[in-house]
Amino acid sequence: MLSSCLAFPAICDKVSPVAISERRIGAADSKTRAQLLDAAERLLIEDGYAAVTSRRVAAEAGLKPQLVHYYFRTMDDLFVELFRRSADAAFARAEKRLAKDPSLATLWALNNDPRGAAFLVGFAALANHRKTIRVEIARYAERNRARQLAAITGALQSAGVDEGTIPPVVALVLMTGLGQVLGIERGLGVKAGHAETLAFVERVVAGRVAP
Amino acid sequence: MLSSCLAFPAICDKVSPVAISERRIGAADSKTRAQLLDAAERLLIEDGYAAVTSRRVAAEAGLKPQLVHYYFRTMDDLFVELFRRSADAAFARAEKRLAKDPSLATLWALNNDPRGAAFLVGFAALANHRKTIRVEIARYAERNRARQLAAITGALQSAGVDEGTIPPVVALVLMTGLGQVLGIERGLGVKAGHAETLAFVERVVAGRVAP
DNA sequence: GTCTATACTTCGATAGAC
DNA sequence: GTCTATCGAAGTATAGAC
Numbered sequence: 001m002l003s004s005c006l007a008f009p010a011i012c013d014k015v016s017p018v019a020i021s022e023r024r025i026g027a028a029d030s031k032t033r034a035q036l037l038d039a040a041e042r043l044l045i046e047d048g049y050a051a052v053t054s055r056r057v058a059a060e061a062g063l064k065p066q067l068v069h070y071y072f073r074t075m076d077d078l079f080v081e082l083f084r085r086s087a088d089a090a091f092a093r094a095e096k097r098l099a100k101d102p103s104l105a106t107l108w109a110l111n112n113d114p115r116g117a118a119f120l121v122g123f124a125a126l127a128n129h130r131k132t133i134r135v136e137i138a139r140y141a142e143r144n145r146a147r148q149l150a151a152i153t154g155a156l157q158s159a160g161v162d163e164g165t166i167p168p169v170v171a172l173v174l175m176t177g178l179g180q181v182l183g184i185e186r187g188l189g190v191k192a193g194h195a196e197t198l199a200f201v202e203r204v205v206a207g208r209v210a211p
Numbered sequence: 212m213l214s215s216c217l218a219f220p221a222i223c224d225k226v227s228p229v230a231i232s233e234r235r236i237g238a239a240d241s242k243t244r245a246q247l248l249d250a251a252e253r254l255l256i257e258d259g260y261a262a263v264t265s266r267r268v269a270a271e272a273g274l275k276p277q278l279v280h281y282y283f284r285t286m287d288d289l290f291v292e293l294f295r296r297s298a299d300a301a302f303a304r305a306e307k308r309l310a311k312d313p314s315l316a317t318l319w320a321l322n323n324d325p326r327g328a329a330f331l332v333g334f335a336a337l338a339n340h341r342k343t344i345r346v347e348i349a350r351y352a353e354r355n356r357a358r359q360l361a362a363i364t365g366a367l368q369s370a371g372v373d374e375g376t377i378p379p380v381v382a383l384v385l386m387t388g389l390g391q392v393l394g395i396e397r398g399l400g401v402k403a404g405h406a407e408t409l410a411f412v413e414r415v416v417a418g419r420v421a422p
Numbered sequence: 423g424t425c426t427a428t429a430c431t432t433c434g435a436t437a438g439a440c
Numbered sequence: 441g442t443c444t445a446t447c448g449a450a451g452t453a454t455a456g457a458c
Contacts, residue, residue, distance in 0.1 A: 027441085048339030050261045054434060066444060069435060124395050125336030128259030138400045145403045169404040170411045177388030184335050184391070189349045192356045193380040200381045237423075264451060277426060280453055 033071045035061045040082050045118045049126040052079070079133055083123060087140040090116065094147070102151045104159065104205045110148070111175050112201075117183020148172055159207055237282045244282045246272045251293050256329050260337040263290070290344055294334060298351040301327065305358070313362045315370065315416045321359070322386050328394020359383055370418050 027033070039060035043051045054068040054075060072078035094110050110116075127134040152175075153168040178201065182194060203209045237244055250271035254262045265279040265286060283289035305321050321327075338345040363386075364379040389412065393405060414420045 030442095032442090046339075048336055051340055053432080055432070064444070065433095066435090066446095067442085070443070073435085075434070120395075121332070121335050122339070124332050124399065125259055127399055128257075128333070129262055134399055141396065141399065141401045142403050145401070149404070167407050167411065170408045173392060173404045173408040174385060174389060177390075177392035178385060179388075180392050180395070181384060181388035184331075185352065188335065188338055188345055188352060190352045190356070192353050193360070193384045196378050197381045197384045200378065241424090243424085265453085266450065275426070276451095277428095277453090278424085281425065284453085286452070 030071065032063065032067060035063065036068060036071055036078075037082055037085060040078060041086060044082070044122045045115075049079075049122055076130060076132055079126065079130060080136055083133060083136050083140075086119060087136075090119075091140070091144065091147070094144070098147070098151050102154055104152070104155045104207075107148060107152055107155065107172075108175060108179075108201060108205050111179030112182065113179070114183055114186065117180060118187060120180065121184055121187070145172065145176075148176075241282065243274065243278060246274065247279060247282055247289075248293055248296060251289060252297065255293070255333045256326075260290075260333050287341060287343055290337065290341060291347055294344060294347050294351075297330060298347075301330075302351070302355065302358070305355070309358070309362050313365055315363070315366045315418075318359060318363055318366065318383075319386060319390075319412060319416050322390030323393065324390070325394055325397065328391060329398060331391065332395055332398070356383065356387075359387075 036057055040052050040057045043056060043060055052075075055065045057068055057078075058065040068075075068078065072081060097106050097110065100106075123133065123137055127137055149169055149172055152172045156163075156166075156168050156171065178197070182197070185191070185194070200209075247268055251263050251268045254267060254271055263286075266276045268279055268289075269276040279286075279289065283292060308317050308321065311317075334344065334348055338348050360380055360383055363383045367374075367377075367379050367382065389408070393408070396402070396405070411420075
Protein backbone atom coordinates (compact mmCIF):
# COMPACT_ATOMS: atom_id res chain seq x y z
CA MET A 1 0.00 0.00 0.00
CA LEU A 2 2.98 2.27 0.53
CA SER A 3 3.49 2.70 -3.19
CA SER A 4 -0.08 3.98 -3.51
CA CYS A 5 0.57 6.46 -0.75
CA LEU A 6 3.50 7.86 -2.64
CA ALA A 7 1.74 8.05 -5.96
CA PHE A 8 -1.56 9.30 -4.56
CA PRO A 9 -0.88 11.02 -1.24
CA ALA A 10 -4.51 11.76 -0.49
CA ILE A 11 -5.05 8.05 0.17
CA CYS A 12 -2.96 8.18 3.26
CA ASP A 13 -4.39 11.37 4.73
CA LYS A 14 -4.98 10.85 8.37
CA VAL A 15 -8.42 11.77 9.57
CA SER A 16 -7.72 14.69 11.84
CA PRO A 17 -8.31 13.69 15.46
CA VAL A 18 -10.09 16.93 16.32
CA ALA A 19 -12.69 16.34 19.02
CA ILE A 20 -16.23 16.52 17.70
CA SER A 21 -17.41 18.33 20.78
CA GLU A 22 -15.55 19.36 23.88
CA ARG A 23 -18.22 18.29 26.26
CA ARG A 24 -18.78 14.79 25.01
CA ILE A 25 -19.43 12.35 27.80
CA GLY A 26 -19.62 8.60 27.90
CA ALA A 27 -17.03 5.99 27.08
CA ALA A 28 -16.17 5.68 23.41
CA ASP A 29 -16.66 1.92 23.58
CA SER A 30 -19.99 2.04 25.38
CA LYS A 31 -22.46 -0.57 24.24
CA THR A 32 -25.36 1.85 24.52
CA ARG A 33 -23.47 4.29 22.33
CA ALA A 34 -23.04 1.68 19.60
CA GLN A 35 -26.70 0.70 19.81
CA LEU A 36 -27.71 4.31 19.25
CA LEU A 37 -25.44 4.63 16.22
CA ASP A 38 -26.81 1.38 14.79
CA ALA A 39 -30.35 2.62 15.21
CA ALA A 40 -29.53 5.97 13.62
CA GLU A 41 -27.94 4.23 10.67
CA ARG A 42 -31.02 2.10 10.04
CA LEU A 43 -33.30 5.14 10.21
CA LEU A 44 -31.11 7.19 7.90
CA ILE A 45 -30.98 4.53 5.22
CA GLU A 46 -34.62 3.51 5.40
CA ASP A 47 -36.44 6.76 6.08
CA GLY A 48 -34.05 9.58 5.27
CA TYR A 49 -32.22 11.96 7.52
CA ALA A 50 -35.33 13.82 8.62
CA ALA A 51 -36.33 10.64 10.44
CA VAL A 52 -33.15 10.68 12.48
CA THR A 53 -34.39 12.54 15.54
CA SER A 54 -33.32 11.98 19.10
CA ARG A 55 -36.68 10.49 19.97
CA ARG A 56 -36.92 8.12 17.07
CA VAL A 57 -33.32 6.97 17.33
CA ALA A 58 -33.92 6.13 20.96
CA ALA A 59 -37.17 4.31 20.21
CA GLU A 60 -35.49 2.29 17.46
CA ALA A 61 -32.76 1.31 19.91
CA GLY A 62 -35.24 0.62 22.70
CA LEU A 63 -33.76 3.35 24.87
CA LYS A 64 -34.81 6.71 26.29
CA PRO A 65 -34.50 9.85 24.13
CA GLN A 66 -32.35 11.71 26.60
CA LEU A 67 -29.59 9.17 26.22
CA VAL A 68 -28.95 10.43 22.72
CA HIS A 69 -28.02 13.79 24.12
CA TYR A 70 -25.93 12.20 26.80
CA TYR A 71 -23.75 10.24 24.41
CA PHE A 72 -23.81 12.84 21.60
CA ARG A 73 -24.25 16.29 22.93
CA THR A 74 -25.97 17.57 19.81
CA MET A 75 -27.58 15.84 16.85
CA ASP A 76 -24.82 17.28 14.72
CA ASP A 77 -22.28 15.33 16.74
CA LEU A 78 -24.28 12.18 16.23
CA PHE A 79 -24.39 12.68 12.46
CA VAL A 80 -20.68 13.32 12.23
CA GLU A 81 -19.85 10.25 14.29
CA LEU A 82 -22.26 8.15 12.31
CA PHE A 83 -20.76 9.26 9.06
CA ARG A 84 -17.20 8.65 10.19
CA ARG A 85 -18.00 5.21 11.50
CA SER A 86 -19.78 4.18 8.30
CA ALA A 87 -17.25 5.77 6.00
CA ASP A 88 -14.31 4.19 7.75
CA ALA A 89 -15.97 0.79 7.64
CA ALA A 90 -16.79 1.16 3.96
CA PHE A 91 -13.26 2.29 3.18
CA ALA A 92 -11.80 -0.64 5.06
CA ARG A 93 -14.05 -3.11 3.24
CA ALA A 94 -13.07 -1.58 -0.09
CA GLU A 95 -9.40 -1.65 0.82
CA LYS A 96 -9.60 -5.32 1.66
CA ARG A 97 -11.25 -6.23 -1.61
CA LEU A 98 -8.97 -4.07 -3.72
CA ALA A 99 -5.86 -5.43 -2.06
CA LYS A 100 -7.03 -8.94 -2.88
CA ASP A 101 -8.15 -8.25 -6.44
CA PRO A 102 -7.45 -4.77 -7.83
CA SER A 103 -9.51 -5.34 -10.98
CA LEU A 104 -12.15 -3.42 -12.88
CA ALA A 105 -14.67 -6.01 -11.69
CA THR A 106 -13.91 -5.24 -8.05
CA LEU A 107 -14.11 -1.50 -8.66
CA TRP A 108 -17.44 -1.86 -10.36
CA ALA A 109 -18.76 -4.07 -7.57
CA LEU A 110 -17.76 -1.41 -5.03
CA ASN A 111 -19.34 1.45 -6.96
CA ASN A 112 -22.49 -0.48 -7.77
CA ASP A 113 -23.14 -1.48 -4.16
CA PRO A 114 -26.78 -0.62 -3.32
CA ARG A 115 -25.93 0.17 0.30
CA GLY A 116 -23.49 2.80 -0.87
CA ALA A 117 -26.08 4.60 -2.97
CA ALA A 118 -28.70 4.83 -0.22
CA PHE A 119 -26.05 6.00 2.17
CA LEU A 120 -24.74 8.64 -0.21
CA VAL A 121 -28.13 10.13 -0.98
CA GLY A 122 -28.95 10.35 2.69
CA PHE A 123 -25.79 12.17 3.57
CA ALA A 124 -25.60 14.31 0.44
CA ALA A 125 -29.00 15.74 1.28
CA LEU A 126 -28.04 16.15 4.90
CA ALA A 127 -24.91 18.03 3.85
CA ASN A 128 -27.15 20.74 2.44
CA HIS A 129 -27.87 22.23 5.81
CA ARG A 130 -25.19 20.82 8.09
CA LYS A 131 -21.86 22.34 7.22
CA THR A 132 -19.95 20.10 9.59
CA ILE A 133 -21.19 17.09 7.64
CA ARG A 134 -20.34 18.57 4.28
CA VAL A 135 -16.62 18.85 4.94
CA GLU A 136 -16.62 15.37 6.42
CA ILE A 137 -18.18 13.87 3.30
CA ALA A 138 -15.97 15.84 0.97
CA ARG A 139 -12.86 14.61 2.71
CA TYR A 140 -14.03 11.01 2.53
CA ALA A 141 -15.00 11.32 -1.12
CA GLU A 142 -11.61 12.69 -2.09
CA ARG A 143 -9.88 9.94 -0.15
CA ASN A 144 -12.01 7.31 -1.78
CA ARG A 145 -11.41 8.74 -5.22
CA ALA A 146 -7.66 8.73 -4.67
CA ARG A 147 -7.69 5.10 -3.53
CA GLN A 148 -9.84 3.97 -6.43
CA LEU A 149 -7.76 5.99 -8.87
CA ALA A 150 -4.69 4.04 -7.84
CA ALA A 151 -6.59 0.81 -8.45
CA ILE A 152 -8.16 1.72 -11.76
CA THR A 153 -4.90 3.08 -13.12
CA GLY A 154 -3.31 -0.30 -12.61
CA ALA A 155 -6.35 -2.22 -13.82
CA LEU A 156 -6.52 -0.29 -17.07
CA GLN A 157 -2.82 -0.80 -17.68
CA SER A 158 -3.20 -4.53 -17.15
CA ALA A 159 -6.12 -4.53 -19.55
CA GLY A 160 -3.93 -2.81 -22.10
CA VAL A 161 -6.05 0.32 -22.28
CA ASP A 162 -4.02 3.31 -23.39
CA GLU A 163 -4.27 6.49 -21.32
CA GLY A 164 -4.94 8.36 -24.52
CA THR A 165 -8.12 6.36 -25.11
CA ILE A 166 -9.55 7.28 -21.74
CA PRO A 167 -7.65 8.75 -18.79
CA PRO A 168 -8.02 6.56 -15.68
CA VAL A 169 -9.54 9.32 -13.58
CA VAL A 170 -12.20 9.89 -16.24
CA ALA A 171 -13.04 6.19 -16.32
CA LEU A 172 -13.32 6.33 -12.54
CA VAL A 173 -15.66 9.32 -12.46
CA LEU A 174 -17.79 7.66 -15.15
CA MET A 175 -17.98 4.49 -13.10
CA THR A 176 -18.85 6.38 -9.93
CA GLY A 177 -21.58 8.33 -11.66
CA LEU A 178 -23.00 5.20 -13.15
CA GLY A 179 -23.13 3.44 -9.81
CA GLN A 180 -24.82 6.44 -8.26
CA VAL A 181 -27.48 6.98 -10.89
CA LEU A 182 -28.36 3.29 -10.95
CA GLY A 183 -28.55 3.21 -7.17
CA ILE A 184 -30.69 6.32 -6.89
CA GLU A 185 -33.06 5.24 -9.64
CA ARG A 186 -33.34 1.75 -8.21
CA GLY A 187 -34.53 3.38 -5.00
CA LEU A 188 -37.09 5.41 -6.88
CA GLY A 189 -38.34 2.49 -8.93
CA VAL A 190 -37.02 3.80 -12.25
CA LYS A 191 -35.81 1.01 -14.48
CA ALA A 192 -35.52 2.37 -18.03
CA GLY A 193 -32.20 1.40 -19.55
CA HIS A 194 -30.82 -0.32 -16.47
CA ALA A 195 -30.64 -3.84 -17.87
CA GLU A 196 -28.89 -2.70 -21.04
CA THR A 197 -26.46 -0.57 -19.08
CA LEU A 198 -25.58 -3.34 -16.64
CA ALA A 199 -25.02 -5.76 -19.51
CA PHE A 200 -22.79 -3.24 -21.24
CA VAL A 201 -20.69 -2.62 -18.12
CA GLU A 202 -20.30 -6.35 -17.57
CA ARG A 203 -18.87 -6.65 -21.06
CA VAL A 204 -16.48 -3.74 -20.58
CA VAL A 205 -15.33 -5.04 -17.22
CA ALA A 206 -14.76 -8.48 -18.67
CA GLY A 207 -12.55 -6.85 -21.29
CA ARG A 208 -14.70 -7.85 -24.23
CA VAL A 209 -15.23 -4.22 -25.28
CA ALA A 210 -12.95 -1.20 -25.22
CA PRO A 211 -14.17 1.34 -22.66
CA MET B 212 -42.74 15.36 -31.95
CA LEU B 213 -45.39 12.88 -33.05
CA SER B 214 -42.78 10.50 -34.39
CA SER B 215 -41.09 10.43 -31.01
CA CYS B 216 -44.40 9.63 -29.40
CA LEU B 217 -44.80 6.60 -31.62
CA ALA B 218 -41.26 5.35 -31.12
CA PHE B 219 -41.10 6.11 -27.41
CA PRO B 220 -44.64 6.20 -26.07
CA ALA B 221 -43.59 7.17 -22.53
CA ILE B 222 -42.75 10.66 -23.82
CA CYS B 223 -46.35 11.43 -24.44
CA ASP B 224 -47.77 10.03 -21.24
CA LYS B 225 -50.23 12.45 -19.87
CA VAL B 226 -49.72 13.33 -16.26
CA SER B 227 -52.77 11.88 -14.64
CA PRO B 228 -55.07 14.69 -13.47
CA VAL B 229 -55.83 13.04 -10.15
CA ALA B 230 -56.49 15.67 -7.53
CA ILE B 231 -53.66 15.98 -5.04
CA SER B 232 -56.09 16.36 -2.20
CA GLU B 233 -59.86 16.48 -2.23
CA ARG B 234 -60.14 19.33 0.19
CA ARG B 235 -57.76 21.73 -1.44
CA ILE B 236 -58.99 25.31 -1.25
CA GLY B 237 -57.85 28.47 -2.95
CA ALA B 238 -57.73 29.46 -6.58
CA ALA B 239 -55.12 27.66 -8.66
CA ASP B 240 -53.87 30.98 -10.00
CA SER B 241 -53.67 32.74 -6.65
CA LYS B 242 -50.71 35.07 -6.31
CA THR B 243 -50.18 34.08 -2.67
CA ARG B 244 -50.11 30.46 -3.74
CA ALA B 245 -47.32 31.11 -6.23
CA GLN B 246 -45.36 33.11 -3.66
CA LEU B 247 -45.48 30.17 -1.27
CA LEU B 248 -44.27 27.76 -3.93
CA ASP B 249 -41.44 30.12 -4.89
CA ALA B 250 -40.36 30.38 -1.26
CA ALA B 251 -40.51 26.62 -0.81
CA GLU B 252 -38.38 26.10 -3.90
CA ARG B 253 -35.69 28.48 -2.67
CA LEU B 254 -35.56 26.75 0.71
CA LEU B 255 -35.43 23.28 -0.80
CA ILE B 256 -32.52 24.09 -3.09
CA GLU B 257 -30.52 26.11 -0.60
CA ASP B 258 -31.12 24.32 2.68
CA GLY B 259 -32.52 20.91 1.88
CA TYR B 260 -35.98 19.50 2.32
CA ALA B 261 -35.83 19.50 6.09
CA ALA B 262 -35.85 23.29 5.89
CA VAL B 263 -39.15 23.29 4.02
CA THR B 264 -41.55 23.62 6.95
CA SER B 265 -44.80 25.52 7.04
CA ARG B 266 -43.32 28.17 9.32
CA ARG B 267 -40.16 28.75 7.35
CA VAL B 268 -41.87 28.73 3.96
CA ALA B 269 -44.27 31.38 5.24
CA ALA B 270 -41.47 33.47 6.72
CA GLU B 271 -39.50 33.28 3.46
CA ALA B 272 -42.57 34.47 1.59
CA GLY B 273 -43.40 37.15 4.18
CA LEU B 274 -46.73 35.51 5.00
CA LYS B 275 -48.37 33.74 7.93
CA PRO B 276 -47.69 30.05 8.52
CA GLN B 277 -51.36 29.11 8.47
CA LEU B 278 -51.64 30.18 4.85
CA VAL B 279 -49.49 27.26 3.83
CA HIS B 280 -52.12 24.92 5.17
CA TYR B 281 -54.85 26.89 3.56
CA TYR B 282 -53.42 26.63 0.06
CA PHE B 283 -51.89 23.18 0.49
CA ARG B 284 -53.79 21.13 2.96
CA THR B 285 -50.76 19.12 4.01
CA MET B 286 -47.03 19.56 3.52
CA ASP B 287 -47.15 16.49 1.32
CA ASP B 288 -49.47 18.32 -1.05
CA LEU B 289 -47.10 21.25 -1.15
CA PHE B 290 -44.16 19.01 -2.03
CA VAL B 291 -46.05 17.26 -4.79
CA GLU B 292 -47.20 20.52 -6.32
CA LEU B 293 -43.73 21.99 -6.05
CA PHE B 294 -42.20 19.00 -7.76
CA ARG B 295 -44.75 19.00 -10.55
CA ARG B 296 -44.34 22.68 -11.20
CA SER B 297 -40.54 22.46 -11.31
CA ALA B 298 -40.44 19.24 -13.29
CA ASP B 299 -42.88 20.50 -15.89
CA ALA B 300 -40.88 23.70 -16.30
CA ALA B 301 -37.63 21.78 -16.63
CA PHE B 302 -39.16 19.40 -19.14
CA ALA B 303 -40.50 22.28 -21.19
CA ARG B 304 -37.12 24.02 -21.21
CA ALA B 305 -35.44 20.81 -22.30
CA GLU B 306 -38.02 20.19 -24.99
CA LYS B 307 -37.46 23.66 -26.42
CA ARG B 308 -33.70 23.24 -26.60
CA LEU B 309 -33.85 19.71 -28.00
CA ALA B 310 -36.35 20.71 -30.67
CA LYS B 311 -34.01 23.48 -31.74
CA ASP B 312 -30.79 21.46 -31.62
CA PRO B 313 -31.11 17.73 -30.87
CA SER B 314 -27.37 17.21 -30.51
CA LEU B 315 -25.08 15.51 -28.01
CA ALA B 316 -23.95 18.97 -26.91
CA THR B 317 -27.49 19.96 -26.01
CA LEU B 318 -28.06 16.71 -24.15
CA TRP B 319 -24.88 17.16 -22.19
CA ALA B 320 -25.76 20.75 -21.35
CA LEU B 321 -29.13 19.59 -20.02
CA ASN B 322 -27.67 16.79 -17.92
CA ASN B 323 -24.83 18.91 -16.61
CA ASP B 324 -27.08 21.74 -15.44
CA PRO B 325 -26.16 22.60 -11.80
CA ARG B 326 -29.75 23.53 -10.95
CA GLY B 327 -30.88 20.08 -11.97
CA ALA B 328 -28.44 18.33 -9.66
CA ALA B 329 -29.38 20.31 -6.54
CA PHE B 330 -33.01 19.77 -7.34
CA LEU B 331 -32.61 16.06 -7.86
CA VAL B 332 -30.69 15.46 -4.64
CA GLY B 333 -33.26 17.38 -2.67
CA PHE B 334 -36.15 15.40 -4.01
CA ALA B 335 -34.40 12.02 -4.12
CA ALA B 336 -33.74 12.32 -0.40
CA LEU B 337 -37.28 13.50 0.20
CA ALA B 338 -38.60 10.52 -1.71
CA ASN B 339 -37.15 8.26 0.96
CA HIS B 340 -39.94 8.93 3.37
CA ARG B 341 -42.71 10.43 1.27
CA LYS B 342 -44.20 7.77 -0.95
CA THR B 343 -46.40 10.21 -2.83
CA ILE B 344 -43.27 12.06 -3.94
CA ARG B 345 -41.45 8.92 -4.96
CA VAL B 346 -43.96 7.91 -7.62
CA GLU B 347 -44.07 11.46 -8.89
CA ILE B 348 -40.31 11.58 -9.36
CA ALA B 349 -40.17 8.14 -10.90
CA ARG B 350 -42.78 9.10 -13.46
CA TYR B 351 -40.93 12.26 -14.37
CA ALA B 352 -37.59 10.45 -14.59
CA GLU B 353 -38.99 7.84 -16.95
CA ARG B 354 -40.58 10.50 -19.10
CA ASN B 355 -37.36 12.45 -19.22
CA ARG B 356 -35.34 9.37 -20.10
CA ALA B 357 -37.70 8.50 -22.92
CA ARG B 358 -37.48 12.00 -24.35
CA GLN B 359 -33.71 12.10 -24.14
CA LEU B 360 -33.43 8.61 -25.55
CA ALA B 361 -35.22 9.75 -28.66
CA ALA B 362 -32.78 12.63 -28.98
CA ILE B 363 -29.60 10.70 -28.30
CA THR B 364 -30.59 7.92 -30.68
CA GLY B 365 -30.76 10.42 -33.50
CA ALA B 366 -27.66 12.28 -32.40
CA LEU B 367 -25.53 9.12 -32.31
CA GLN B 368 -26.79 8.08 -35.71
CA SER B 369 -25.87 11.47 -37.13
CA ALA B 370 -22.45 11.16 -35.55
CA GLY B 371 -22.07 7.78 -37.24
CA VAL B 372 -21.79 5.82 -34.01
CA ASP B 373 -22.87 2.25 -34.48
CA GLU B 374 -25.40 0.80 -32.03
CA GLY B 375 -23.04 -2.12 -31.55
CA THR B 376 -20.35 0.18 -30.20
CA ILE B 377 -22.60 1.59 -27.53
CA PRO B 378 -26.40 1.32 -27.37
CA PRO B 379 -28.02 4.77 -27.20
CA VAL B 380 -29.78 4.06 -23.93
CA VAL B 381 -26.48 3.08 -22.34
CA ALA B 382 -24.84 6.29 -23.54
CA LEU B 383 -27.76 8.18 -22.06
CA VAL B 384 -27.56 6.54 -18.65
CA LEU B 385 -23.81 7.17 -18.63
CA MET B 386 -24.38 10.82 -19.43
CA THR B 387 -27.06 11.16 -16.78
CA GLY B 388 -24.88 9.56 -14.14
CA LEU B 389 -21.98 11.77 -15.04
CA GLY B 390 -24.07 14.92 -14.77
CA GLN B 391 -25.39 13.79 -11.42
CA VAL B 392 -22.09 12.86 -9.84
CA LEU B 393 -20.45 16.08 -11.00
CA GLY B 394 -23.38 18.10 -9.69
CA ILE B 395 -23.47 16.39 -6.32
CA GLU B 396 -19.71 16.60 -5.82
CA ARG B 397 -19.66 20.24 -6.88
CA GLY B 398 -22.15 20.92 -4.11
CA LEU B 399 -19.96 19.11 -1.61
CA GLY B 400 -16.78 20.82 -2.74
CA VAL B 401 -15.18 17.69 -4.19
CA LYS B 402 -13.15 18.43 -7.29
CA ALA B 403 -10.85 15.46 -7.95
CA GLY B 404 -11.01 14.44 -11.59
CA HIS B 405 -13.66 16.95 -12.60
CA ALA B 406 -11.53 19.02 -14.96
CA GLU B 407 -10.23 15.96 -16.80
CA THR B 408 -13.70 14.48 -17.06
CA LEU B 409 -15.26 17.67 -18.39
CA ALA B 410 -12.49 17.99 -20.97
CA PHE B 411 -13.02 14.40 -22.03
CA VAL B 412 -16.77 14.81 -22.42
CA GLU B 413 -16.28 17.98 -24.45
CA ARG B 414 -14.09 16.02 -26.85
CA VAL B 415 -16.59 13.17 -27.15
CA VAL B 416 -19.48 15.56 -27.66
CA ALA B 417 -17.54 17.42 -30.31
CA GLY B 418 -17.10 14.10 -32.09
CA ARG B 419 -13.34 14.03 -31.80
CA VAL B 420 -13.35 10.76 -29.87
CA ALA B 421 -15.50 7.68 -30.13
CA PRO B 422 -17.72 7.35 -27.04
C1' DG C 423 -62.89 32.67 -0.99
C1' DT C 424 -59.32 34.38 2.21
C1' DC C 425 -57.01 34.54 6.35
C1' DT C 426 -56.43 34.16 11.84
C1' DA C 427 -56.59 32.10 16.43
C1' DT C 428 -55.48 28.18 18.49
C1' DA C 429 -54.83 22.99 19.55
C1' DC C 430 -51.88 19.55 19.92
C1' DT C 431 -47.50 16.94 18.79
C1' DT C 432 -42.69 16.41 18.49
C1' DC C 433 -38.29 18.52 18.47
C1' DG C 434 -33.46 19.45 20.64
C1' DA C 435 -31.38 20.38 24.80
C1' DT C 436 -30.30 20.92 29.89
C1' DA C 437 -30.49 20.63 34.93
C1' DG C 438 -30.12 17.67 38.26
C1' DA C 439 -31.25 12.86 40.54
C1' DC C 440 -29.01 8.54 41.30
C1' DG D 441 -20.24 7.89 35.06
C1' DT D 442 -25.09 7.01 33.84
C1' DC D 443 -29.73 8.09 33.25
C1' DT D 444 -34.46 10.86 34.19
C1' DA D 445 -37.64 14.83 34.65
C1' DT D 446 -38.76 18.64 32.29
C1' DC D 447 -38.53 23.08 29.45
C1' DG D 448 -39.10 26.22 25.61
C1' DA D 449 -39.11 26.32 20.64
C1' DA D 450 -40.80 24.63 16.41
C1' DG D 451 -43.64 21.38 13.82
C1' DT D 452 -48.38 20.14 11.40
C1' DA D 453 -53.01 20.82 11.19
C1' DT D 454 -57.94 22.51 12.06
C1' DA D 455 -61.95 25.32 13.53
C1' DG D 456 -63.91 29.28 12.72
C1' DA D 457 -63.85 34.71 12.00
C1' DC D 458 -64.16 37.87 8.27
